[in-house]
Amino acid sequence: MANPMExxxxxxxxxxxxxxVLPFDDMHYERPVVEAFVLTNxxxxxxxxxxxxxxxxxxxxxxxxxxxxxxxxxxxKALAPTSRLVGVLEAGVDFIRNMAIDVIGPKDGPRFVPLLxxxxxxxxxxNMLGLLPGGKSIGGTIGGTVALALISWAVFVWVGFTKNGFxxxxxxxxPSGVRQMPLAARIxxxxxxxxxxxxSTFFIRPLTLAVRLFANLYAGHIILGVFSAxxxxxxxxxxxxxxxxxxxxxxxxxIMYAFELFVAFIQAYVFTILTAVYIxxxxxxxxx
Amino acid sequence: xxxxxxxxxxxxLVAIGKGLAYGLAAxxxxxxxxxxxxxxxxxxxxxPEMAGRLQTTMFIAIAFTEAxxxxxxxxxxLL
Numbered sequence: 001m002a003n004p005m006e007x008x009x010x011x012x013x014x015x016x017x018x019x020x021v022l023p024f025d026d027m028h029y030e031r032p033v034v035e036a037f038v039l040t041n042x043x044x045x046x047x048x049x050x051x052x053x054x055x056x057x058x059x060x061x062x063x064x065x066x067x068x069x070x071x072x073x074x075x076x077k078a079l080a081p082t083s084r085l086v087g088v089l090e091a092g093v094d095f096i097r098n099m100a101i102d103v104i105g106p107k108d109g110p111r112f113v114p115l116l117x118x119x120x121x122x123x124x125x126x127n128m129l130g131l132l133p134g135g136k137s138i139g140g141t142i143g144g145t146v147a148l149a150l151i152s153w154a155v156f157v158w159v160g161f162t163k164n165g166f167x168x169x170x171x172x173x174x175p176s177g178v179r180q181m182p183l184a185a186r187i188x189x190x191x192x193x194x195x196x197x198x199x200s201t202f203f204i205r206p207l208t209l210a211v212r213l214f215a216n217l218y219a220g221h222i223i224l225g226v227f228s229a230x231x232x233x234x235x236x237x238x239x240x241x242x243x244x245x246x247x248x249x250x251x252x253x254x255i256m257y258a259f260e261l262f263v264a265f266i267q268a269y270v271f272t273i274l275t276a277v278y279i280x281x282x283x284x285x286x287x288x
Numbered sequence: 289x290x291x292x293x294x295x296x297x298x299x300x301l302v303a304i305g306k307g308l309a310y311g312l313a314a315x316x317x318x319x320x321x322x323x324x325x326x327x328x329x330x331x332x333x334x335x336p337e338m339a340g341r342l343q344t345t346m347f348i349a350i351a352f353t354e355a356x357x358x359x360x361x362x363x364x365x366l367l
Binding site for chain 1: 341344347348351354355358359361362
Protein backbone atom coordinates (compact mmCIF):
# COMPACT_ATOMS: atom_id res chain seq x y z
CA MET A 1 0.00 0.00 0.00
CA ALA A 2 1.35 3.40 -0.94
CA ASN A 3 2.48 5.76 1.77
CA PRO A 4 -0.02 8.65 1.99
CA MET A 5 2.76 11.07 2.90
CA GLU A 6 4.26 10.70 -0.58
CA UNK A 7 1.62 13.01 -2.02
CA UNK A 8 2.15 15.69 0.62
CA UNK A 9 4.54 17.91 -1.43
CA UNK A 10 1.93 18.11 -4.23
CA UNK A 11 -0.76 19.07 -1.72
CA UNK A 12 1.51 21.71 -0.18
CA UNK A 13 2.21 23.15 -3.64
CA UNK A 14 -1.57 23.24 -4.28
CA UNK A 15 -2.07 24.99 -0.94
CA UNK A 16 0.56 27.65 -1.66
CA UNK A 17 -1.02 28.22 -5.08
CA UNK A 18 -4.41 28.55 -3.42
CA UNK A 19 -3.06 31.16 -0.99
CA UNK A 20 -1.25 33.15 -3.70
CA VAL A 21 -2.55 36.44 -5.05
CA LEU A 22 -4.25 35.45 -8.30
CA PRO A 23 -6.63 37.14 -10.71
CA PHE A 24 -10.11 36.51 -9.34
CA ASP A 25 -11.41 34.76 -12.42
CA ASP A 26 -8.45 32.41 -12.74
CA MET A 27 -10.12 30.09 -15.29
CA HIS A 28 -11.30 32.56 -17.89
CA TYR A 29 -8.67 35.17 -17.28
CA GLU A 30 -7.28 36.77 -20.42
CA ARG A 31 -6.06 40.22 -19.58
CA PRO A 32 -7.02 42.95 -17.11
CA VAL A 33 -9.36 45.71 -18.24
CA VAL A 34 -6.83 48.29 -17.08
CA GLU A 35 -3.26 47.04 -17.03
CA ALA A 36 -2.43 48.33 -13.56
CA PHE A 37 -5.78 47.36 -12.05
CA VAL A 38 -6.26 43.63 -11.71
CA LEU A 39 -9.19 42.36 -9.68
CA THR A 40 -7.49 39.67 -7.61
CA ASN A 41 -9.14 37.08 -5.37
CA UNK A 42 -8.01 38.97 -2.25
CA UNK A 43 -9.43 42.26 -3.55
CA UNK A 44 -12.82 40.65 -4.26
CA UNK A 45 -13.01 39.07 -0.80
CA UNK A 46 -11.87 42.33 0.78
CA UNK A 47 -14.63 44.23 -1.01
CA UNK A 48 -17.11 41.57 0.15
CA UNK A 49 -16.02 42.08 3.77
CA UNK A 50 -16.31 45.84 3.35
CA UNK A 51 -19.79 45.62 1.81
CA UNK A 52 -20.97 43.14 4.44
CA UNK A 53 -19.90 45.16 7.47
CA UNK A 54 -20.88 48.56 6.05
CA UNK A 55 -24.31 47.29 4.99
CA UNK A 56 -24.92 45.89 8.47
CA UNK A 57 -23.92 49.15 10.10
CA UNK A 58 -25.92 51.33 7.70
CA UNK A 59 -29.07 49.22 8.17
CA UNK A 60 -28.75 49.25 11.96
CA UNK A 61 -27.95 52.97 12.13
CA UNK A 62 -30.95 53.81 9.93
CA UNK A 63 -33.20 51.62 12.05
CA UNK A 64 -32.10 53.38 15.23
CA UNK A 65 -32.50 56.77 13.56
CA UNK A 66 -36.08 55.92 12.50
CA UNK A 67 -36.90 54.83 16.04
CA UNK A 68 -35.55 58.09 17.39
CA UNK A 69 -37.59 60.05 14.81
CA UNK A 70 -40.79 58.20 15.75
CA UNK A 71 -40.22 58.73 19.47
CA UNK A 72 -39.30 62.37 18.96
CA UNK A 73 -35.96 64.11 19.38
CA UNK A 74 -34.39 63.93 22.79
CA UNK A 75 -36.08 60.69 23.81
CA UNK A 76 -32.88 58.71 24.38
CA LYS A 77 -34.78 55.63 25.56
CA ALA A 78 -35.86 54.98 21.97
CA LEU A 79 -32.23 54.15 21.14
CA ALA A 80 -32.21 51.06 23.37
CA PRO A 81 -31.24 48.00 21.30
CA THR A 82 -34.30 46.17 20.06
CA SER A 83 -32.63 43.16 18.48
CA ARG A 84 -29.52 41.08 18.99
CA LEU A 85 -27.79 42.51 15.92
CA VAL A 86 -28.23 46.06 17.18
CA GLY A 87 -26.96 45.03 20.60
CA VAL A 88 -23.86 43.30 19.26
CA LEU A 89 -22.86 46.15 16.95
CA GLU A 90 -23.52 48.70 19.66
CA ALA A 91 -21.35 46.75 22.10
CA GLY A 92 -18.63 46.67 19.45
CA VAL A 93 -18.77 50.40 18.84
CA ASP A 94 -18.81 51.03 22.58
CA PHE A 95 -15.75 48.81 22.96
CA ILE A 96 -13.84 50.85 20.36
CA ARG A 97 -15.01 54.11 21.89
CA ASN A 98 -13.86 53.10 25.37
CA MET A 99 -10.55 51.98 23.96
CA ALA A 100 -10.02 55.30 22.15
CA ILE A 101 -10.88 57.29 25.28
CA ASP A 102 -8.71 55.08 27.51
CA VAL A 103 -5.67 55.15 25.25
CA ILE A 104 -5.78 58.52 23.45
CA GLY A 105 -7.54 60.51 26.14
CA PRO A 106 -11.03 61.94 26.68
CA LYS A 107 -10.32 65.13 24.69
CA ASP A 108 -8.82 63.74 21.48
CA GLY A 109 -10.08 60.17 21.68
CA PRO A 110 -13.63 60.48 20.24
CA ARG A 111 -12.24 62.10 17.08
CA PHE A 112 -10.48 58.86 16.13
CA VAL A 113 -13.35 56.46 16.88
CA PRO A 114 -14.45 56.26 13.19
CA LEU A 115 -10.93 55.39 12.03
CA LEU A 116 -10.27 52.83 14.77
CA UNK A 117 -13.75 51.35 14.35
CA UNK A 118 -13.25 50.98 10.61
CA UNK A 119 -9.92 49.22 11.14
CA UNK A 120 -11.32 46.91 13.79
CA UNK A 121 -14.54 45.87 12.07
CA UNK A 122 -13.03 45.61 8.59
CA UNK A 123 -10.11 43.46 9.74
CA UNK A 124 -12.35 41.34 11.97
CA UNK A 125 -14.94 40.70 9.24
CA UNK A 126 -12.28 40.02 6.66
CA ASN A 127 -10.47 37.58 8.96
CA MET A 128 -13.74 35.77 9.63
CA LEU A 129 -14.49 35.54 5.89
CA GLY A 130 -10.95 34.24 5.39
CA LEU A 131 -11.77 31.29 7.63
CA LEU A 132 -14.58 30.14 5.34
CA PRO A 133 -13.41 27.40 2.97
CA GLY A 134 -12.25 29.21 -0.18
CA GLY A 135 -12.50 32.57 1.52
CA LYS A 136 -9.69 35.09 1.59
CA SER A 137 -8.77 37.59 4.27
CA ILE A 138 -7.13 40.91 3.40
CA GLY A 139 -4.70 40.01 6.18
CA GLY A 140 -3.62 36.94 4.23
CA THR A 141 -1.60 38.94 1.71
CA ILE A 142 1.19 41.39 2.44
CA GLY A 143 -0.32 43.91 0.01
CA GLY A 144 -3.53 44.23 2.01
CA THR A 145 -1.81 44.62 5.36
CA VAL A 146 0.71 47.14 3.98
CA ALA A 147 -2.19 49.24 2.69
CA LEU A 148 -3.85 49.22 6.14
CA ALA A 149 -0.55 49.93 7.90
CA LEU A 150 0.17 52.86 5.56
CA ILE A 151 -3.20 54.43 6.41
CA SER A 152 -2.42 54.06 10.11
CA TRP A 153 1.09 55.46 9.54
CA ALA A 154 -0.19 58.45 7.56
CA VAL A 155 -2.71 59.28 10.29
CA PHE A 156 -0.32 59.20 13.22
CA VAL A 157 2.41 61.11 11.39
CA TRP A 158 -0.13 63.71 10.22
CA VAL A 159 -1.50 64.07 13.77
CA GLY A 160 2.04 64.44 15.11
CA PHE A 161 2.91 67.18 12.63
CA THR A 162 -0.32 69.15 13.01
CA LYS A 163 -0.33 68.93 16.83
CA ASN A 164 3.34 69.73 17.46
CA GLY A 165 4.61 71.32 14.26
CA PHE A 166 7.40 69.78 12.21
CA UNK A 167 10.27 70.72 14.56
CA UNK A 168 8.24 69.97 17.67
CA UNK A 169 7.48 66.45 16.50
CA UNK A 170 11.08 65.82 15.55
CA UNK A 171 12.28 67.23 18.89
CA UNK A 172 9.84 65.01 20.77
CA UNK A 173 11.70 61.96 19.47
CA UNK A 174 14.50 62.82 21.92
CA PRO A 175 13.55 62.24 25.60
CA SER A 176 13.26 65.41 27.69
CA GLY A 177 15.98 64.22 30.10
CA VAL A 178 18.56 64.23 27.32
CA ARG A 179 17.50 67.70 26.21
CA GLN A 180 18.56 69.16 29.57
CA MET A 181 22.05 67.62 29.50
CA PRO A 182 25.27 69.51 28.65
CA LEU A 183 25.81 70.40 25.02
CA ALA A 184 28.25 67.58 24.18
CA ALA A 185 25.92 64.92 25.63
CA ARG A 186 22.95 66.53 23.90
CA ILE A 187 24.66 66.23 20.51
CA UNK A 188 26.22 62.80 21.05
CA UNK A 189 23.55 60.93 22.97
CA UNK A 190 20.65 62.98 21.58
CA UNK A 191 21.78 62.40 18.01
CA UNK A 192 22.08 58.68 18.58
CA UNK A 193 18.67 58.40 20.26
CA UNK A 194 17.15 60.58 17.55
CA UNK A 195 18.47 58.24 14.87
CA UNK A 196 17.11 55.16 16.66
CA UNK A 197 13.74 56.77 17.40
CA UNK A 198 13.44 58.14 13.88
CA UNK A 199 13.93 54.70 12.33
CA SER A 200 11.67 53.07 14.92
CA THR A 201 8.86 55.60 14.49
CA PHE A 202 8.84 56.07 10.74
CA PHE A 203 9.97 52.68 9.45
CA ILE A 204 9.69 49.93 12.06
CA ARG A 205 6.17 50.90 13.24
CA PRO A 206 4.39 50.55 9.88
CA LEU A 207 6.53 47.53 8.97
CA THR A 208 5.65 45.62 12.13
CA LEU A 209 1.97 46.62 11.89
CA ALA A 210 1.81 45.14 8.40
CA VAL A 211 3.96 42.08 9.02
CA ARG A 212 2.30 41.14 12.34
CA LEU A 213 -1.14 40.90 10.76
CA PHE A 214 0.17 39.12 7.66
CA ALA A 215 2.40 36.64 9.53
CA ASN A 216 -0.29 35.60 12.00
CA LEU A 217 -2.98 35.05 9.40
CA TYR A 218 -0.76 33.47 6.75
CA ALA A 219 0.70 31.06 9.31
CA GLY A 220 -2.83 30.23 10.44
CA HIS A 221 -4.01 29.53 6.89
CA ILE A 222 -0.95 27.34 6.24
CA ILE A 223 -1.55 25.33 9.43
CA LEU A 224 -5.23 24.79 8.60
CA GLY A 225 -4.29 23.86 5.03
CA VAL A 226 -1.61 21.36 6.07
CA PHE A 227 -3.92 19.60 8.50
CA SER A 228 -6.72 19.50 5.93
CA ALA A 229 -4.22 17.92 3.53
CA UNK A 230 -3.33 15.33 6.20
CA UNK A 231 -6.99 14.46 6.69
CA UNK A 232 -7.58 14.14 2.92
CA UNK A 233 -4.48 12.03 2.31
CA UNK A 234 -4.91 9.65 5.24
CA UNK A 235 -8.66 9.12 4.92
CA UNK A 236 -8.29 8.11 1.26
CA UNK A 237 -6.92 4.65 2.00
CA UNK A 238 -8.76 2.58 4.55
CA UNK A 239 -6.59 0.96 7.19
CA UNK A 240 -6.57 1.19 10.97
CA UNK A 241 -3.36 3.26 11.21
CA UNK A 242 -4.45 5.66 8.46
CA UNK A 243 -7.86 6.24 9.99
CA UNK A 244 -6.27 6.80 13.41
CA UNK A 245 -3.83 9.41 12.08
CA UNK A 246 -6.61 11.01 10.00
CA UNK A 247 -8.91 11.27 13.00
CA UNK A 248 -6.20 12.83 15.16
CA UNK A 249 -5.43 15.31 12.37
CA UNK A 250 -9.12 16.15 12.09
CA UNK A 251 -9.42 16.70 15.84
CA UNK A 252 -6.36 18.95 15.74
CA UNK A 253 -7.80 20.76 12.70
CA UNK A 254 -10.95 21.57 14.69
CA ILE A 255 -8.89 22.84 17.64
CA MET A 256 -6.74 24.98 15.34
CA TYR A 257 -9.89 26.33 13.66
CA ALA A 258 -11.20 27.48 17.04
CA PHE A 259 -7.80 28.99 17.78
CA GLU A 260 -7.83 30.81 14.42
CA LEU A 261 -11.22 32.34 15.29
CA PHE A 262 -9.55 33.68 18.42
CA VAL A 263 -6.54 34.91 16.41
CA ALA A 264 -8.88 36.65 13.94
CA PHE A 265 -10.30 38.70 16.80
CA ILE A 266 -7.05 39.27 18.67
CA GLN A 267 -5.18 40.48 15.58
CA ALA A 268 -7.93 42.96 14.70
CA TYR A 269 -7.81 44.16 18.31
CA VAL A 270 -4.00 44.42 18.37
CA PHE A 271 -3.91 46.35 15.08
CA THR A 272 -6.54 48.79 16.37
CA ILE A 273 -5.01 49.31 19.81
CA LEU A 274 -1.53 49.81 18.34
CA THR A 275 -2.88 52.43 15.96
CA ALA A 276 -4.48 54.09 18.98
CA VAL A 277 -1.20 53.95 20.92
CA TYR A 278 0.75 55.44 18.02
CA ILE A 279 -1.82 58.23 17.64
CA UNK A 280 -1.61 58.84 21.40
CA UNK A 281 2.18 59.12 21.22
CA UNK A 282 1.77 61.71 18.45
CA UNK A 283 -0.96 63.67 20.24
CA UNK A 284 0.99 63.89 23.48
CA UNK A 285 4.43 64.02 21.84
CA UNK A 286 5.49 67.27 23.50
CA UNK A 287 4.76 65.95 27.00
CA UNK A 288 7.50 63.32 27.14
CA UNK B 289 32.42 19.46 -7.26
CA UNK B 290 30.03 19.48 -10.19
CA UNK B 291 28.07 22.62 -10.89
CA UNK B 292 24.68 20.93 -10.40
CA UNK B 293 25.71 19.47 -7.06
CA UNK B 294 27.03 22.86 -5.94
CA UNK B 295 23.70 24.52 -6.85
CA UNK B 296 21.80 21.86 -4.91
CA UNK B 297 24.06 22.30 -1.91
CA UNK B 298 23.60 26.07 -2.10
CA UNK B 299 19.81 25.71 -2.14
CA UNK B 300 19.97 23.41 0.84
CA LEU B 301 22.14 25.86 2.76
CA VAL B 302 19.75 28.72 1.98
CA ALA B 303 16.86 26.61 3.30
CA ILE B 304 18.79 25.90 6.51
CA GLY B 305 19.64 29.59 6.81
CA LYS B 306 15.98 30.56 6.46
CA GLY B 307 14.99 28.14 9.18
CA LEU B 308 17.77 29.35 11.47
CA ALA B 309 17.01 33.03 10.81
CA TYR B 310 13.44 32.75 12.02
CA GLY B 311 14.17 30.18 14.71
CA LEU B 312 16.92 32.24 16.32
CA ALA B 313 14.94 35.48 15.98
CA ALA B 314 12.05 33.88 17.86
CA UNK B 315 14.09 32.89 20.95
CA UNK B 316 14.43 36.35 22.51
CA UNK B 317 10.85 37.52 21.90
CA UNK B 318 9.63 34.13 23.13
CA UNK B 319 11.34 34.65 26.47
CA UNK B 320 10.26 38.30 26.51
CA UNK B 321 6.58 37.60 25.85
CA UNK B 322 6.69 34.89 28.51
CA UNK B 323 7.95 37.42 31.05
CA UNK B 324 5.38 40.02 29.96
CA UNK B 325 2.50 37.54 30.21
CA UNK B 326 3.64 36.11 33.53
CA UNK B 327 4.09 39.53 35.12
CA UNK B 328 0.70 40.66 33.78
CA UNK B 329 -0.97 37.65 35.41
CA UNK B 330 0.88 38.41 38.65
CA UNK B 331 -0.26 42.03 38.56
CA UNK B 332 -3.87 41.06 37.77
CA UNK B 333 -3.87 38.60 40.69
CA UNK B 334 -2.68 41.35 43.02
CA UNK B 335 -5.12 43.96 41.75
CA PRO B 336 -8.05 42.38 39.92
CA GLU B 337 -9.80 45.76 39.63
CA MET B 338 -6.95 46.95 37.36
CA ALA B 339 -7.29 43.94 35.03
CA GLY B 340 -8.71 45.93 32.10
CA ARG B 341 -5.95 48.52 31.95
CA LEU B 342 -3.27 45.92 32.64
CA GLN B 343 -4.52 43.88 29.72
CA THR B 344 -4.23 46.87 27.38
CA THR B 345 -0.70 47.58 28.60
CA MET B 346 0.18 43.89 28.25
CA PHE B 347 -0.93 43.81 24.63
CA ILE B 348 1.12 46.91 23.87
CA ALA B 349 4.21 45.43 25.55
CA ILE B 350 3.74 42.16 23.68
CA ALA B 351 3.45 44.06 20.41
CA PHE B 352 6.76 45.85 20.99
CA THR B 353 8.50 42.62 21.99
CA GLU B 354 7.03 40.77 19.03
CA ALA B 355 8.54 43.30 16.62
CA UNK B 356 11.93 41.54 16.86
CA UNK B 357 10.46 38.18 15.89
CA UNK B 358 8.64 39.86 12.99
CA UNK B 359 11.91 41.31 11.70
CA UNK B 360 13.27 37.75 11.67
CA UNK B 361 10.17 36.63 9.77
CA UNK B 362 10.75 39.33 7.15
CA UNK B 363 14.41 38.29 6.88
CA UNK B 364 13.27 34.75 6.10
CA UNK B 365 11.50 36.02 3.00
CA LEU B 366 14.43 38.23 1.99
CA LEU B 367 17.01 35.43 2.10
